[in-house]
Each structure stands twice: as structure tokens, then as C-alpha cells.
Amino acid sequence: MVRTLKVAVSGLGRMGARHAINYFEKTPRAELVAVCDPNPETMAWAKGRFEGVAVYADFDEMLAHPGIEAVIISGITTEHAPQSIRAIKAGKHVLCEKPLSTDVQISQGVLDVAKQYPHLKVMTGFSRRFDQSYRNAWKKADAGDIGRPVVFRSQTCDKYRDDDYFIGYSKTSGSIFVDASVHDIDLALWFFGSDSVVKSVSAVGTCARYQGLKQYGDVDNGVGIVEFWSGKIAYFYACRMMAVGQHDMTEVIGTHGKLTINANPVHDLVEHHEATGIRREIAQTYWDRFEPAFIRESNEFTEAILDDKPLPFKLAGAVQSLQIGSYLQEALRTGKKLNFDEIGNRVPENLSKL
Amino acid sequence: MVRTLKVAVSGLGRMGARHAINYFEKTPRAELVAVCDPNPETMAWAKGRFEGVAVYADFDEMLAHPGIEAVIISGITTEHAPQSIRAIKAGKHVLCEKPLSTDVQISQGVLDVAKQYPHLKVMTGFSRRFDQSYRNAWKKADAGDIGRPVVFRSQTCDKYRDDDYFIGYSKTSGSIFVDASVHDIDLALWFFGSDSVVKSVSAVGTCARYQGLKQYGDVDNGVGIVEFWSGKIAYFYACRMMAVGQHDMTEVIGTHGKLTINANPVHDLVEHHEATGIRREIAQTYWDRFEPAFIRESNEFTEAILDDKPLPFKLAGAVQSLQIGSYLQEALRTGKKLNFDEIGNRVPENLSKL
Amino acid sequence: MVRTLKVAVSGLGRMGARHAINYFEKTPRAELVAVCDPNPETMAWAKGRFEGVAVYADFDEMLAHPGIEAVIISGITTEHAPQSIRAIKAGKHVLCEKPLSTDVQISQGVLDVAKQYPHLKVMTGFSRRFDQSYRNAWKKADAGDIGRPVVFRSQTCDKYRDDDYFIGYSKTSGSIFVDASVHDIDLALWFFGSDSVVKSVSAVGTCARYQGLKQYGDVDNGVGIVEFWSGKIAYFYACRMMAVGQHDMTEVIGTHGKLTINANPVHDLVEHHEATGIRREIAQTYWDRFEPAFIRESNEFTEAILDDKPLPFKLAGAVQSLQIGSYLQEALRTGKKLNFDEIGNRVPENLSKL
């Protein structure tokens, strides 16, 4: 008999619902056994959508459901860390949507707990790590195709919206560098090495379309530079008003070549030749762009548990990326360039030097 | 309890094995219950790969396996038609890999039998019909985005091989227009309408790399034109020696615009900037290019049966496309242009006129 | 003192005016000394535009202008051959716009006269031969980058017009294969070798937007295949209704690679990211696409004369290309496939065989 992993999903919002669907029908070695969401309408939807799956209003009740081996945490951000910790302590493997928290200390707390349960697989959802294009590029970089990677540029650009969604979202998401650029930071650490030590951080930003972001110290366009002691440089752009769609892209410049990922966004293989030119449509949402990566994430998380294989990246990276995102945010808000010594400790402003 | 479709797969060669895998783990509403293949090694492989699935050497024994509702026929081409007919007569839904046969009459025979079992879903595997890009393009054409489609160009180009594979393959595949261009012909009929009546057919070809194809009246590069009485024109190119990989592409030219599908092949989103230029890799095999289409095919075939919905295209189209492919083949072999009257009947050569 | 070539231009229509401008100010080693055009308005325009240049109404009077060494013939098509012959007989070098004539015999007549004056440079305006991209591609093919060229596909597609221009134009231009595809045929002979012997010719066409073309036996979309005895194949598409602009493109498929020229048309380096997608504009007219080629043509023609260097291609090629264009036209009009023996002689229809 094929052994399947019994999985529960907490939180059935935009992302959670998709995780639940992926485990329900796109992860052959996993079995969705329980979900929870406090919203009665969502619960009703789940009962119809997931035949044979237990539906709970309460996380802890779900956690007590017999046989659950792994929990996907994808509810509101403020619950990510507490639920993750309770699940780990209950002996469950955990895949927690990013971020663990918008607060570095709280995120570190999850990491600390996870370290006490080394037999459990605990991962955060850096979906781009599962994207085939990023992986292909990484393999090439790792094989030396571009020499030594030196400069890393990456952007996360959301399609603009005519409503105030991004303003409300900013209240809890921890602002643009922490919410959006954190993906790019994680990628930079992947290509540069997780032992990269930050030397300096600068950032600027502006509210071009959503003035309401200012109340949260947030912006709709942010540019930041992270310099590492290895002599490598990463620079980032995050944007909430891209007209064309979701355009997340990366380039890695090495001493002997460059790799780009999604510099030319392609969503399908259709091109329109019309009176105004040749036109290509691109992905409109994050999900559209990364759906196959999310499915691969579900399958690889499942496989890592069932076959006791290492996860593709370490939980510590989530805290490290969040830390750098927070630095960028601080640099944005204070207008200061932040400096760090060779072991990554903050250099007080009046002592900072080259 | 979720109702799943019980599926059997006949033939576990290159394509059949992939079909079996798709039904085993990528088609949530289907359950693979039996497979058959005469090759002992393949049978052994199947036993290891498909836990809980019955493995037969003989097609008819498999057909008798209790509970089978649908059969996927993907063994050798000469068995496609006979196995399809036996499966239909046994009351099974059938998805038969293309072609039903390389012979038009035999293919028509399957169609004739299928007509007697109108409650059964019988489909042939025109995988490109399930490709998202072709579907997106078709929707746009159908919505009038390019005016009236007038000219259709389509190519099926396989990557070259250093061995003699294509020569051996030609022996049973029915030659390049029947084996490869049949996909493009089917697409032409999709965009132009299945009621399109052929007016004339011309074709030429050459053996540029595989001289051994000549013994089968086959070529490694073929170009053909099909003219329809509606004033529409389709022209095709098929090739067995494309250096860059599998490059199947299509363009549909309308009175007010053009749509291209895969004119710029993209396999992932990586671009290489290196000393010799900017380079992009493309799919190397048919499977690489169309894997998501095959998975969609499995799921939609399953859904059509379970929910009693119409199949996305008619079985008759397979015969129609094969007929046109055979005409191209005849035009190639005889060096003659073939002409047809307004109802599609062949015009004797000495009577042919404009 | 720098020696400059004294040039006269006959015919100041759309193309002629541009030739005159090119010789007036974009061909450093040439000097425009005289122009002629029967139209009084055009003459007036020329007097204002070309300071110091003699303006004639009559070709022969212009030809008698003292010191003229070379004549550019770009008036109406029916005058191309007679004026070329008179200019050659008057001892002038001649660059005659294509076609020499829409009639093969008349074109051959120019060639016959030119042969009697071997010291004169006589060339026809196959502008694409001067296009940098075609030249770069040819050099690569010639260097063996794609192995042996086997299949050649080329298209000439004009932007559609809302008026009846193309209908009136068809009356004298000799129809689409002779007027438009002749460029593609010339390119095919360039890449395949001018010693290529035609084996068969097929063609079809349709009037999709300009029904008025039918009265001239012409079409607005034509597809043709030319098979050579060398086993090489060229196929062509010509169109008068391309929505996006002037899209002339070519691909050369060899045994070990493929070269494309303008498969992805680029007119400038700007891309528009807008709500409907990523868009690129392309050249709208033949002139926009090939302007640098026309300028190079003027300069190289001048250089060939002043330095007594060979012209980049032979006049005989113009007759050869026109002949093939005429065959395509005949194949279109009669609905017949035309066949030829190994030395290029027409095979009577009832004797034609493989």
C-alpha cells in the first residue's frame, strides 16, 4: 500500500485555499485530512470543496485531529509564528507561509523552537526556490557558467489595483521590503551563499499611487542596495503599481556572464500581431506566475518528510532574509545608510566608516 | 465519497508509460487500476512503479479486469484500431493515441464502431488541443481578434538524432505528413472549421540527413499546401532534423491581425548572456514541450466521462486530418497536385481544372 | 581632389525620390547632377529639393546631360527596360529598380544588351541583398554554421491599407509573386546558389481583403513552393494585408542549424509595458524597414564603378528570379503544378512524372 502523508491546512484565505487544493489533488503522496478557518462561509466552502476532509473553526482542535503528520500554516501573518510553534511542539512537520513574522525576534523564536525538534521538517514558503527557472539558473551559476556571481538585481512588482487593497494590506504585511523584497533577498542569499555577511544597507522609496501607505511608513515603490563583505552587491526594486502585470525578475551578473530569470516575462506562447505592434500578455498575479512552483513545493515538502530527505533550504534563511528586509525598511524610514562590521554587527552611526 | 474513474492503459512504451503515470498520480479524479504490455521487462517496471495496479501481458485479459471504465490505447500503431474497437465493444470509454491508424479506411472503421456506442466517450490524442497556448489563441481568434482567419502556417519539427531512430520509426509511423503534420492539420481544421472542404493538395520533400527514409517513401523535410474551397489556405512544414530542439509552431493570419503560437519558443524563463550572445534554451522533446497538455488531456477526458460532458473535439476530426495527411503523402510520392470538387471528391487528374 | 561619380535619377515617385535624396546627400562619393520626371509638380519639388541639380521632364534629354556616368532608373515599371537599354547604349552605368520588367523576355533583353557592354556596371535593385542582417546571415551560412542549407522559407508581407491602392498597383506590378516574392526568390538563390535548377513549382492564393485583385488574376495572399533538383526546397508567402506592419522575414534551415532574419521584427529598441501586455512596434513600410539597405546600395554601386569592383550580385539573377516568380504566378492562375527537367526545361503536363 502506498504510504501517504496526512496533512492539515490552517487558514483558507487566498493562499491557504490554494495550498489546500494542492494537497487535496495535486500532491499524489499527500492526503488532505483536515483544514481550519474561523470564517463560517469559508468553512462551508471547504466542506463542499474537500470531500472527506474534516473542517474546523479552531486551529488547536484541528491540530488534535487524529493522524495529522504535517501542518501548512497560511492564515493571517500574526498567527504564523504562534501556530507554527504549537504545531512543532505537537510533533508535526510544518510548512509556514512567509513571513514567519514581520518581526525578526518572533521569527527567531520559531527557529529556536524548531531546533529542539530536529526530526521535524520545518520550512517557510519561499515559493521562488521551487520555480523551475530559478532552479535552472541556479544550477548554471553553481556550475560556474557565469564565473563568480558579483552583482544581483531582483525585483518584485505587483500589478496595480484600482482599489485600496495595498493600503490595507500594508497594515499587517510589514511593508514593502519585508513583504515583497524578502523573496528577492532570499534569492540573493541563495546565489551568493547563506554565509554572506551584510556590510551596508541603503534604501529609498516613494508613494506614487497609494498615498495612504504613508501612514504605515510604507511606499509603493522602493529601491534598496545591500552590500556584502564578500564584495558582492545585491540591489532590489519593489513596486505595487506595475501596469503590465506581476513582473518579478532577477539577474545575476558574474565575472564571466549573466543569467536573467524572467527578464522577458512569458505567460503563454501566444503573440498578437496587431495594428499597434506585436504584443505579449504576462501573468497578472503572483499565483499565475508561480503556480507550478507552489505545486512543486507541496510535493517536495511531502517527499522530504516521507523519505526523510533534507529540505531544499534552511529555516534559518527565513530569519536572515527577514532581518535584511527589516534593515532595508529601517534605512527607508530613517533615511540613513546602515553599516555593519565583518561579523554582521551593527556599527553605530557615529562610528561608521568604510 | 469521491467517485473516481477506473482507468486501464494499454502499452507502456515511451508515451504509454507517461500516460500511465499521469493517470496514476496527476489525474485526481481517475484511478489507474490496470496496465498491459507484452514486454516482460516493462511489466516488471510497471509492477514496481504502480503499486496496487494490475499488470497484464495481454490486452484482452486486461480488458476483462473487473471495473475498468476507460482504456487508454497507446501501444504500437497497428494495434490502435483493433484494440480501440474491442474496448468500445466491451463498453469502455476510449482514449486512443494518434493515429487511430495510418490507414484512412481502418481509422474510419473505429469511427463507425464508435457511432454505434454513442454513450461512450471515444477520443484520439491530439495533445495540442489541450495546450494552453493553443487554447488561448483559439479563444482570441474565435472572439474575432484577428478578423477572419485566412492563412494558417504550422510546423512540427523534431530535434535531430545522431542515430537511425527516425528511419526505423518511419516504417510503421506512416511517414512525415501522416505522423507529424497530422497535428498541424488538425489545428488548421480547428481554426478554420471542421466543415472546411479541401480544394487542392501539393507537397514536396527531401531527405537531407536520413537517406534511409527513402526506402519507405518518406522524407526528413516536407512542405505541403492545402487549399480549401472557402478560400482559406493552410501550409505545413515537418522536419526531423531541427538542431535547436522540438520546435512546433503555428501562425494564424486573419484579415485584421495575426496570432502566433510558439514562434519564439520558451522552455523556461532563463536567458544566458555570454560572450557569444544572448541565448535561450528550448524544449528538446515533444514531451517536454507538451507535458502540461498531456496532463490536461487526462483530466479532461476523465471529467468528460464522470460528468458526462462533451469531449473537446470530435473523433471524426482524426479521420479527416489523417485523410488530408494521406493526401499530402500521396502528393509528395507522386509529385502530383491533387484536386477536389466542392464536396471534397477527388477530381481525376485529366479532368482537373481551376 | 576627390573623384565623385556623376549620377542621374529617372523617375521621382515614391522610390525614385528617395534614391535621388540618397545620391544627393547620403552617398559621399557620388554627385547627383540631373533628375527627370514628366510630372510638373514633381519637377517643381525637385528644383527646390536638389539645389544645383538639373531637372528634366524627358529621360533622353536628361541622358544627354553632360558628364553623366551612371543612371538610376526608377520610374514606372514599363519604362524600366527601355530606359535601361538606352542608358546602357549611351555608355552609362545603370542601376534599375526591380523588376527590369514583369515580362521575362523583356528582362532578358536588357541582360542581352548589357552583355555587349561588359565594362558597364548594370544592376537591379534587390535591396535586401544590401541589408546588414541578410548579409550577416549569409556569411554565417557560407561559413557552414548551419551545415548545408536545405529548406528556405521567406515572406514579404505589406501592411494593409484601407484604400484600393493595391488593386491599382496590381495592374502594372505583375501580381504578387512577381512583385513581392521576387525578393524572396532572389534570396533563396543567394543562399542556395544561383546554379540551382528548378524541379517543380506550385502555388495557391486567395483574395481575403481586396476582391478587386481578381480582375488582374492577382491575390492578396499567396503561398508557393519551389523545389530544386539539388533536393533543396524554398517556400514563400506574400501578403498585402498584414495588420502589424511591413513584416518581411526569412529562415534558412540547414542540416545542422537554422538562421532567421527578422523573425522577431524590431524597429527600435523600445518596449511598452502596459495594461494589455508588452508591446513592440515594427516598421510600417518597406522603406522604413530597408532604408539603410538602400543607402548602402547607393554607396556600393558608386564604389563598384569608381573602383571598378564587381557588383555584389549578377544581373542574370534578376531574370532568373523573375522567371521563377512568373512560374509561381502561372501555377497560381492555372492551378497546375509545373514540372521541369534536370536542366530546367519545362516538362509538358502530360509527360510530367516524379
Place this chain on the structure above:
Amino acid sequence: MVRTLKVAVSGLGRMGARHAINYFEKTPRAELVAVCDPNPETMAWAKGRFEGVAVYADFDEMLAHPGIEAVIISGITTEHAPQSIRAIKAGKHVLCEKPLSTDVQISQGVLDVAKQYPHLKVMTGFSRRFDQSYRNAWKKADAGDIGRPVVFRSQTCDKYRDDDYFIGYSKTSGSIFVDASVHDIDLALWFFGSDSVVKSVSAVGTCARYQGLKQYGDVDNGVGIVEFWSGKIAYFYACRMMAVGQHDMTEVIGTHGKLTINANPVHDLVEHHEATGIRREIAQTYWDRFEPAFIRESNEFTEAILDDKPLPFKLAGAVQSLQIGSYLQEALRTGKKLNFDEIGNRVPENLSKL
């Protein structure tokens, strides 16, 4: 008689020789009458290349050549300003290669002198301003196609060299932000408006391939951010080791769309389909990329003088761009973020705030 402008060129190095050729034969309304260069070999070359043109070793002697109306200054950078000033004082129109000087004060000195001769056209060679693609993009931005421009990203990336050229070059070129990014800065001011006031400047850099650059405080990869009081942000990347060639590109992100210039570099229209993928070559040198822009520059400078039309941009912009380039350089060297008040005055470090 056509009136032509009498032009002299000072300095026949890599760029100067090309300027001279452009005025000699690609600028119909100009006449090259004199050149100067202290190098005897270069002088000999010039005598052979430019028939009828006076060749001087000394700038001032050339300046005294009868009839000279305009002087192109393209010798060594340290002579740009002094020669420009002498030429202006001698009543000549001046096109001075960029930079006027690597020193802001010295550059300002040229501007001050030029102001005293308002009837003279004095321009610096910002070649990208004459590039058709930049102009097309600017027109679209100016027409509101992308809403309000907010974020500007631009890079100047030279192809790497195996020798030490860039190290020696750094000694006099004023380092990467002043020499290379100055073009991007000028473009930013063009798209954002020349009245943009700098609010902050940050920069980092690294020596990845040319360690010898460190002795000049220079880097081979530099990233900088310039924040403006208008809320607009420009960020720049400059690089001396791009494997693929000269890749200078720009994107302008507005509230309602984005324009890119050369995001997909195209040098000709050829694409290579080969076993390793589809490949496109790009321009290898700055000249290859911008040759048509240089020719347009010569022609428009000539036209502005002859027809007394305004130059396409103001000389003051050169000083403004250099100033910002110098700020970036200072930010790089000191590791400090520089801050400025609302009228652009430097804010002392200990007083800087948001």
C-alpha cells in the same frame, strides 16, 4: 549654392577619428576643413583619409585656419575644457565630447564662458540623446503614455576586456559613475525634468575583475541611487565586465506603464537556432551601439548652427549630470549617504534627517 558649415575636429583618437569621418562624409550640410592631433602617425593617417582637409599638430594653429565656424573637441579629457573655452572665445561653435571635465568647477567654467557668447552653439556630446529609441521613448513618456514617470533605472555596461585597458583609462576618466553613469544621469534628468532637485545619493561598488582600479578609488561594478525631492527615484548600474557586449539599457516606470529601451538588445535581425539554443548577438562596443546616434548628432549640430535653431538640450545639463555623478563617486568612496536640502544644497552629515 548650398551653404555648408566649415568644421574642424580636435583629437583623432578612437572617438575623434569617427567624428571626423562623420563630418567628412556623413553630414551633408557640413564640410570638414581641418583636423588636429599631436601624434605624427595619426596626422599621417588623417592626410590619407581626409583628402583636401588641413591637418595640424597644434590646436591653436588649427583654430586659426581660415573660415572655421565650428569645432569638435574630442581629444584627451583634460583638454576638453581649455580647448572649448579657447574655441568659444575665438567665436566658434563648439561640440565638446563628454565630459567637459571630470571636475565640476572646471566644467562650470566652460558654461560660464559660453554664457557670454549666447549667439554660439555650445553642446556636449551626450550621444544617447540622439538615439532614435531614446527619442521615441521620450516622446511617448512626454505624451503621457506611462502616466507620471516615477522610477528610472539605467545601466551602462561595457564589454569586458582581457587586458588592463580599463585600469589605465580610469586614471583620467574620472571613475565609473562620472565616466559611464553620467549618460544615465543625463537621461534621468531628461525624463524627470532638468529642474529635478537631488535629495539624497547613495552608492556602492566592487572590483570583481580589475583589482587595479582600486588605486584610483574606482570600481568595475557600481550601483547607485539618486532620490529627488519630487519623489522620483533614479538608480544606476555601471559595469566594465559584461560578457555579452555593450549593454546599455534604461527603463522608465510611470504610474500607468513602463517603457524600456534596449532591455532586449538587438544588433541585427539575425537569430541562430543551434544545438545549444536560440542565440542573438549584440553590439560589442559603444560605437557599434550608438553609431547612428553619433551621425545624427553631427547633422543636428550642423543644422542648429546653419538654421539658428536651438540645440536639443542645454549645456547646463552636462554640469548638472557631472555634479550628480561626482556625488555618486563621493558616496562610493566615503561609504556615506549624501543628503541635500530642498534647493539642492548639501546637508552636513550630522544634521541630515529625512
